[in-house]
Amino acid sequence: MPVFIGVDVGKDTHHAVAINRSGKRLFDKALPNDENKLRSLISDLKQHGQILLVVDQPATIGALPVAVARSEGVLVGHLPGLAMRRIADLHAGEAKTDARDAAIIAEAARTLPHALRTLKLADEQIAELSMLCGFNDDLAAQTTQASNRIRGLLT
Numbered sequence: 001m002p003v004f005i006g007v008d009v010g011k012d013t014h015h016a017v018a019i020n021r022s023g024k025r026l027f028d029k030a031l032p033n034d035e036n037k038l039r040s041l042i043s044d045l046k047q048h049g050q051i052l053l054v055v056d057q058p059a060t061i062g063a064l065p066v067a068v069a070r071s072e073g074v075l076v077g078h079l080p081g082l083a084m085r086r087i088a089d090l091h092a093g094e095a096k097t098d099a100r101d102a103a104i105i106a107e108a109a110r111t112l113p114h115a116l117r118t119l120k121l122a123d124e125q126i127a128e129l130s131m132l133c134g135f136n137d138d139l140a141a142q143t144t145q146a147s148n149r150i151r152g153l154l155t
Contacts, residue, residue, distance in 0.1 A: 001049040005041075006079075006105030007031075008098045009055055009062040015098035017106040018045055028099065033061075038068040054079055054109040056101065059130040066127060077118055079105050087112065 003026060005018045011033070018027035018041075026048060031037050045051055053069040054077040055062045069076045079087075087108050 003045050003048045003051045004106045004109040005045065005051060005053045006102045006107070006109060007053060007055045007062075007065050008101040008105060009057050009065060010098060011061050013098075014065060015102040016041060017099070017102040019106045019110055020048060021110065023107075023110065028103070030098070033064060035064065035068055038065055039072065042069065042072045042074055051075065052077060052109055054105050056081070056105055059127040060134045063127040063131045077109065079108055 001021050003018055003020055005016055005027070008015045013033060014031045016027060016029065016031050017025065019025055026045060027041065031041065042051060042053075051069075051074045053065065053074050055065055056079055058066050058076075058078045066076050087104055
């Protein structure tokens with residue numbers, strides 16, 4: 001029986017919800033942005049069947065879950081932002097939480113597979129490059145801040 005993992009990615013922690021074909025929750029917890037924890041989750045859920053991992057952001061902060069899932073031989077999908085917002089509007093509740101978003105992603109993977117986008121190798125490479133560019137942008141911003149502080153001290 002297939003297992004659908006919805007991951008709402010974050011900078012420090014992700015929230016993952018895993019459900020089976022019938023909608024039973026197999027996992028619903030926050031996960032640190034750690035390769036070993038992600039591998040452990042995937043290996044624990046493999047006993048239930050084939051896994052489809054779906055993320056809301058495949059680039060930058062979502063690159064690690066995508067890379068780990070790929071290396072474990074797991075199918076990986078992406079739920080685009082517009083589709084995510086429209087599907088979220090169909091669920092009760094106004095509060096936007098990581099747990100709710102992860103549950104919506106997992107449910108969409110289970111019931112609305114046409115809303116998902118596959119991540120090809122090119123997308124994976126783009127995600128890696130985006131992450132590197134993000135680091136470069138952060139370093140450039142820090143350099144600018146440092147030079148502005150020095151200029152402020154000298155004037």
